[in-house]
Amino acid sequence: MELYPHDLNRQPVRLVRPSPIVVIDLLATILMVVGVIGCQKPMKVAMTGNLTGNVTTHLPPDNTASPVVQRTVQGDSSQCLKIAIIDIDGILLNRNFKGLESMGENPVALFHEKLMAAQRDPMIRGVVIRLNSPGGSVTACDLMRRDLLQFRQMTGKPVVTSILDTGAGGAYYLATASDAIYAHPTSVIGGVGVIINIYNMSDTLEQQNIEPTPVRAGEHIDLGSPAFKISKDGKGLLEEIAKEFHVRFKDAVTSTRPNVSEKDLDGRVFTASYAKEHGFIDDTIYFDEAICEAKILSGAGEHVKVVMFRRANDRALTEFDITPNTPVSLASIPLSIPGLDRAKLPHFLYLWQPESSLESHAY
Numbered sequence: 001m002e003l004y005p006h007d008l009n010r011q012p013v014r015l016v017r018p019s020p021i022v023v024i025d026l027l028a029t030i031l032m033v034v035g036v037i038g039c040q041k042p043m044k045v046a047m048t049g050n051l052t053g054n055v056t057t058h059l060p061p062d063n064t065a066s067p068v069v070q071r072t073v074q075g076d077s078s079q080c081l082k083i084a085i086i087d088i089d090g091i092l093l094n095r096n097f098k099g100l101e102s103m104g105e106n107p108v109a110l111f112h113e114k115l116m117a118a119q120r121d122p123m124i125r126g127v128v129i130r131l132n133s134p135g136g137s138v139t140a141c142d143l144m145r146r147d148l149l150q151f152r153q154m155t156g157k158p159v160v161t162s163i164l165d166t167g168a169g170g171a172y173y174l175a176t177a178s179d180a181i182y183a184h185p186t187s188v189i190g191g192v193g194v195i196i197n198i199y200n201m202s203d204t205l206e207q208q209n210i211e212p213t214p215v216r217a218g219e220h221i222d223l224g225s226p227a228f229k230i231s232k233d234g235k236g237l238l239e240e241i242a243k244e245f246h247v248r249f250k251d252a253v254t255s256t257r258p259n260v261s262e263k264d265l266d267g268r269v270f271t272a273s274y275a276k277e278h279g280f281i282d283d284t285i286y287f288d289e290a291i292c293e294a295k296i297l298s299g300a301g302e303h304v305k306v307v308m309f310r311r312a313n314d315r316a317l318t319e320f321d322i323t324p325n326t327p328v329s330l331a332s333i334p335l336s337i338p339g340l341d342r343a344k345l346p347h348f349l350y351l352w353q354p355e356s357s358l359e360s361h362a363y
Helices: 020-038 107-120 138-155 170-175 202-207 232-256 272-277 287-298 357-362
Strands: 046-049 055-058 069-074 082-089 124-133 135-137 159-168 180-183 188-190 269-271 305-310 349-351
Touching (some): 069 082, 082 107, 107 124, 107 138, 107 305, 124 170, 135 170, 138 349, 159 170, 170 232, 180 272, 180 287
Parallel strands (some): 124 159
Antiparallel strands (some): 046 055, 135 349
8 A cells, every 4th residue: 555645756655554463462462551550450250050051240340349257167167156267468558459369458447347247246255366467557557456456345355366477567566456466486576666668769850851840838748759859857857757656666565565675676577486585475376276275265165166257259268368459569560660659658657678579569
């Protein structure tokens, strides 16, 4: 196909049709990008019918999420008395964790819903918090800790926390609201500290010929902006806030764990054996043994069933299953650059954060 411009002295322009293979590759690339960026939560498909007849599918609307219901994970389902396991996994933030391979749950809201379900059931005589988290934002962890304190005060039901891999930062802050804290022999515990991540992207912006021009009233209204290097005075202001939150954390620990020494409240994490020796936990035992301790504290006896709270579409079925609630990290596709995602910055964090991959989840 040839196209002649108005100037007849010029050579004709030849338009070349792309091959079918190129078109297919282009479409596949577009679909992949749209799928990665646009899928903020997993697609839910409900199926009806049977294996021998017709099977139909439909997509239920998002606002039909079922409330949590009890699933028996140990014991005879005919038994009346119960011990409830409430699971807490991953980063603790007061927002919905939307993304690939995520159920889109808000950890704060989900924890509250499960506590309320345990509170309403008089047959539930005790609770085991199954904890595996490096912490989260100061406010989210504080909300969850207050919920747990109120649950104990209103119900009188004993609460035992069992730490699996990690119980650090705000996760340990939450655990201090329990009647007893246990950990596996190989758990990592502690991290009594506060962090806020500030990035200086000024050199990067300059290289791209981008000049920030803020219009502001209030000298420090953009304190912590990645567009500028933070001043000494500005850093001092943020440090004062962090210190206040740190004092709050330390008070929560020392008021409930009186044998903990002040020198160990500097943000370090410890092995379970060190944590036991220095008063951070009551003992190093396995998860099933922690359940037995909850049975003893509750007075329910040995012959009780153990239940968990799950939504109807949650594939986690046993006491060690984890509700999928963490977006897949696609390192090859930089969907978020720390420091430039200003709308998601910043959080003061009760978080043990030794690796940069946690930063994208924390924001």
